[in-house]
Amino acid sequence: MSKALVVILFFIPFLSLGMECGISTTQLFPENHNIDVDQLFMLQNGMETEKSLFSINNFDYSLRSEQGEIIDLLIFDSTRINLHAQILLKPDCPLKMGTKYFFYSQFKYNDEKFADLPDEWFEKKRWKGKFFIVDSVKDYSVHKDLHLDYKEIVGAKELKQSSSVGFTLLVGFEPNYFLLSYKVWYEVTIRNSKGEMFRTYLKPYQGNFEIGYWECGGNMRFDPNLSYEIKSTAMAMNGLKNTASEWRSITNPWKEVDPLVRKTIIGR
Known part of the structure; x- marks a missing residue:
């Protein structure tokens, strides 16, 4: 039996819960626990603004193992429509089976305009850890027939x-x-x-x-x-x-x- 790969994701303050007007909401995918050794991660921001602390493009992302290994998460692709932005992140090398990883995000800039925000404010925006586990290397090749037969009438x-x-x-x-x-x-x-x-x-x-x-x-x-x-x-x-x-x-x-x-x- 193969060992399980466990990824624990700790979310930094820019991730917030809720869908209220004027609040930047960031989601992380995948939502299930099964990942591959070269799994893509997607961050999606529904209320991004160029001056917002919550901008998903203002951070560097990495996975860090308990042994101290750092694996950079590189931008695989990014999209933006109106105020809706996405970035797809991919490890720069395959993840190791049986290794525990932690998800890290680091703010790219030292900007004094955020210095007056109290620590409690950041803590309220923090998500708890999230686990991803894989016990085998999945075959994620794309089936050639996975096209959508669209309906013409849409309302x-x-x-x-x-x-x-x-x-x-x-x-x-x-x-x-x-x-x-x-x-x-x-x-x-x-x-x-x-x-x-x-x-x-x-x-x-x-x-x-x-x-x-x-x-x-x-x-x-x-x-x-x-x-x-x-x-x-x-x-x-x-x-x-x-x-x-x-x-x-x-x-x-x-x-x-x-x-x-x-x-x-x-x-x-």
């Missing part, structure tokens, strides 16, 4: 939370339980009729990609006067990708939304 769905109201575009596709259970992310690219392209990484949920914009932020603003197309590429947990799908037309959700509500959400 806007109103979603409400205590702090925000928004309309999310549900980019639907024909359900495939094998596909949905496969350990992949999808690199989703959206192109508008002006030729502008927007790219992000998503995980399908119940036969949909949720793409949209709320009062408090989101991952994509749609112009009601433009048409859009979408394509996707399946990516395994170690960064391997398959061939991209064909471009498919999607319905612009904001054309179906009441103009007054639309103006509140996206200003048009």
